[in-house]
Amino acid sequence: MKIAVxxxxxxxxxxxxxxxxxxxxxxxxxxNPAQQSGLPAPAAEAISxxxxxxxxxxxxxxxxxxxxxxxxxxxxxxxxxxxxxxxDLSPNFELNYPNASLGAAVQEAFPQTLVxxxxxxxxxxxxxxxxxxxxxxxxxLAGNDAVAKSTVSTLLAALGWDPGWQIDLGDISQxxxxxxxxxLSFAIAQSxxxxxxxxxxxx
Amino acid sequence: MKIAVxxxxxxxxxxxxxxxxxxxxxxxxxxNPAQQSGLPAPAAEAISxxxxxxxxxxxxxxxxxxxxxxxxxxxxxxxxxxxxxxxDLSPNFELNYPNASLGAAVQEAFPQTLVxxxxxxxxxxxxxxxxxxxxxxxxxLAGNDAVAKSTVSTLLAALGWDPGWQIDLGDISQxxxxxxxxxLSFAIAQSxxxxxxxxxxxx
Numbered sequence: 001m002k003i004a005v006x007x008x009x010x011x012x013x014x015x016x017x018x019x020x021x022x023x024x025x026x027x028x029x030x031x032n033p034a035q036q037s038g039l040p041a042p043a044a045e046a047i048s049x050x051x052x053x054x055x056x057x058x059x060x061x062x063x064x065x066x067x068x069x070x071x072x073x074x075x076x077x078x079x080x081x082x083x084x085x086x087x088d089l090s091p092n093f094e095l096n097y098p099n100a101s102l103g104a105a106v107q108e109a110f111p112q113t114l115v116x117x118x119x120x121x122x123x124x125x126x127x128x129x130x131x132x133x134x135x136x137x138x139x140x141l142a143g144n145d146a147v148a149k150s151t152v153s154t155l156l157a158a159l160g161w162d163p164g165w166q167i168d169l170g171d172i173s174q175x176x177x178x179x180x181x182x183x184l185s186f187a188i189a190q191s192x193x194x195x196x197x198x199x200x201x202x203x
Numbered sequence: 204m205k206i207a208v209x210x211x212x213x214x215x216x217x218x219x220x221x222x223x224x225x226x227x228x229x230x231x232x233x234x235n236p237a238q239q240s241g242l243p244a245p246a247a248e249a250i251s252x253x254x255x256x257x258x259x260x261x262x263x264x265x266x267x268x269x270x271x272x273x274x275x276x277x278x279x280x281x282x283x284x285x286x287x288x289x290x291d292l293s294p295n296f297e298l299n300y301p302n303a304s305l306g307a308a309v310q311e312a313f314p315q316t317l318v319x320x321x322x323x324x325x326x327x328x329x330x331x332x333x334x335x336x337x338x339x340x341x342x343x344l345a346g347n348d349a350v351a352k353s354t355v356s357t358l359l360a361a362l363g364w365d366p367g368w369q370i371d372l373g374d375i376s377q378x379x380x381x382x383x384x385x386x387l388s389f390a391i392a393q394s395x396x397x398x399x400x401x402x403x404x405x406x
Binding site: 094095098099121133134135136137138140167168169170174176177178180181182183184186187188190191192194196197198199200201202203 | 297298301302324336337338339340341343370371372373377379380381383384385386387389390391393394395397399400401402403404405406
């Protein structure tokens with residue numbers, strides 16, 4: 001698959017690198033592609049990277065997502081699957097969308113884009129290496145389009161997330177559920193003093 | 204231990220019944236103790252039940268907690284351990300304390316009470332029966348007083364929560380972390396169509 005990754009930080013490199021290793025065609029979207037180095041795949045101007053892509057991975061820090069997507073514009077993102085993995089916290093560590101979600105806000109702002117919220121409950125080091133834990137843990141998906149979720153599910157599997165470890169929570173309004181988990185995610189990591197940790201759903 | 208349980212609903216009966224079975228002295232605090240039937244332990248007037256208790260279990264629906272505790276008054280609750288297990292949602296299913304928590308608000312309103320937030324991430328049927336799942340799952344604690352948390356930890360163990368399944372998240376401000384989990388908890392139960400489900404922290 002042709003995949004554009006928005007962002008060049010730790011999360012972007014983890015996901016982009018994992019998907020490149022799995023054989024997908026990755027391009028990092030950058031404002032300064034010539035100045036990027038050390039990326040696990042080539043960089044290109046954002047509008048060009050996104051234009052060629054089947055799937056766009058939004059791996060920008062949460063608070064910058066809306067501005068970055070707006071600069072690309074709805075036309076560039078129309079018809080694309082947007083795998084949206086951000087958590088949106090204010091500088092004083094509060095949810096910028098309390099009782100709501102960035103994922104649903106992005107879907108509302110870009111109605112022709114197929115937004116799938118996922119991976120935002122997972123610590124960055126595990127995103128592309130879920131087998132780093134001693135037993136299976138869980139990743140969630142939320143989105144309005146079943147085909148888009150199925151495509152994202154395939155990409156998660158390519159990153160090591162066995163389909164049996166994936167739980168589809170429903171439509172994009174359920175991004176609220178996973179985004180509100182951020183406080184418990186941080187509290188667990190802080191209490192246990194490790195980011196090599198995740199939750200598993202036990203039934 | 205002498206334990207007063209505030210509330211007579213499903214959660215109150217589950218916790219009170221479990222602790223009574225474990226040999227603790229349970230009294231349900233009620234406005235109409237003579238009219239209660241089918242409880243797993245006796246009922247008494249709230250002020251009398253709380254007055255005799257070492258530990259008070261707050262198992263009232265979240266939105267009613269502040270009013271109920273205020274009717275008891277700070278003096279009745281001073282020096283008591285308050286095991287606070289509520290989630291506080293509005294009728295339209297939004298957090299009444301977004302970016303904050305009922306647990307911390309109760310601690311602030313009752314500074315002489317030793318508030319310990321726990322069990323609020325767990326589905327009611329599992330609270331007193333955590334072994335009902337095929338593998339261990341996790342329960343969290345948050346509170347300012349280490350001795351109070353240790354006492355609550357003992358009570359959780361009496362309910363079947365092995366100490367190794369308990370995670371102390373820190374002070375009462377971490378009630379925010381577990382209360383914000385409510386949306387994910389509901390989404391998981393809805394997606395899997397069961398309340399016989401919990402999360403386990405995998406490290």
